[in-house]
Amino acid sequence: TQSTRPQRILGAVQQNATRGDPRSVVRAIDQYCRNQEWAMNVGDEKGCILDSVVSEVNPATVLELGTYCGYSTVRIASLLPPHAKLITLEFNPEFAVIARQVIAWAGLEDKIQLVEGASGDLIPKMKEQFGVETFDLVFLDHWKDRYLPDTKLMEECGLLRKGSVLLADNVICPGTPEYLEFVRSSPRYESQYFKSHLEYTKVEDGLEKSVFLG
Numbered sequence: 001t002q003s004t005r006p007q008r009i010l011g012a013v014q015q016n017a018t019r020g021d022p023r024s025v026v027r028a029i030d031q032y033c034r035n036q037e038w039a040m041n042v043g044d045e046k047g048c049i050l051d052s053v054v055s056e057v058n059p060a061t062v063l064e065l066g067t068y069c070g071y072s073t074v075r076i077a078s079l080l081p082p083h084a085k086l087i088t089l090e091f092n093p094e095f096a097v098i099a100r101q102v103i104a105w106a107g108l109e110d111k112i113q114l115v116e117g118a119s120g121d122l123i124p125k126m127k128e129q130f131g132v133e134t135f136d137l138v139f140l141d142h143w144k145d146r147y148l149p150d151t152k153l154m155e156e157c158g159l160l161r162k163g164s165v166l167l168a169d170n171v172i173c174p175g176t177p178e179y180l181e182f183v184r185s186s187p188r189y190e191s192q193y194f195k196s197h198l199e200y201t202k203v204e205d206g207l208e209k210s211v212f213l214g
């Protein structure tokens with residue numbers, strides 16, 4: 001039977017990456033997606049911007065919206081301090097199965113909690129079910145029309161504190177116009193655009209970093 005793209009990405013990790021070496025997992029996925037078949041990972045170019053923001057924030061608690069195959073999950077978690085935790089939300093069970101194996105290959109199970117379900121349903125449960133106070137960093141990379149409603153939901157649920165950082169992928173391509181308009185015009189956010197390119201291509205894309213001012 002025909003394999004799926006996520007299954008082929010997992011295969012590339014298992015064939016080319018070293019168990020317990022997160023950066024080799026990241027490299028294996030980038031090489032596969034650049035040379036064999038494109039996939040919607042944040043990728044190596046935007047990934048370097050992601051790395052710099054993660055290192056600058058040095059977060060104890062991270063929320064990722066949209067796990068897919070776990071590329072950015074592993075990339076972020078590989079930079080976290082010892083007791084930091086990353087919660088990643090994914091509503092497609094097939095993608096979740098693959099991502100769990102990618103995360104395991106990287107040896108990052110202790111830092112990452114992958115929760116299956118829709119962000120809109122899970123965000124209101126973060127405090128009671130997952131013992132979260134607030135998130136120091138949120139990486140938005142799920143359906144683009146969910147960025148704004150989920151940001152408002154995180155505010156309403158008291159999951160953002162003064163200084164919490166939102167980092168949003170794809171604000172140009174495919175684009176998140178309503179979200180961009182909101183974070184750039186709201187007095188409660190200080191936003192900055194990092195110009196880059198769509199993963200593995202020369203098409204313009206970028207990340208928007210928005211600090212919640214409380």
Ligand SMILES: Cc1ncnc2c1ncn2[C@@H]1O[C@H](/C=C/CNC(=O)c2cc(-c3ccc(F)cc3)cc(O)c2O)[C@@H](O)[C@H]1O
Pocket residue numbers: 040041042065066067068069089090091092095117118119120141142143144146169170173174198199
């Ligand atoms: C509300 C909810 N709750 C939980 N999980 C959720 C969720 N909504 C989606 N998910 C999950 O997250 C991922 C979805 C990611 C969506 N990303 C993109 O569509 C995307 C597309 C491109 C792209 C650019 C140019 C093209 F020509 C074609 C595609 C690039 C990207 O970087 C993208 O991120 C996927 O794993 C999905 O199951």
Ligand SMILES: [Mg+2]
Pocket residue numbers: 040041042141169170
């Ligand atoms: Mg993306």
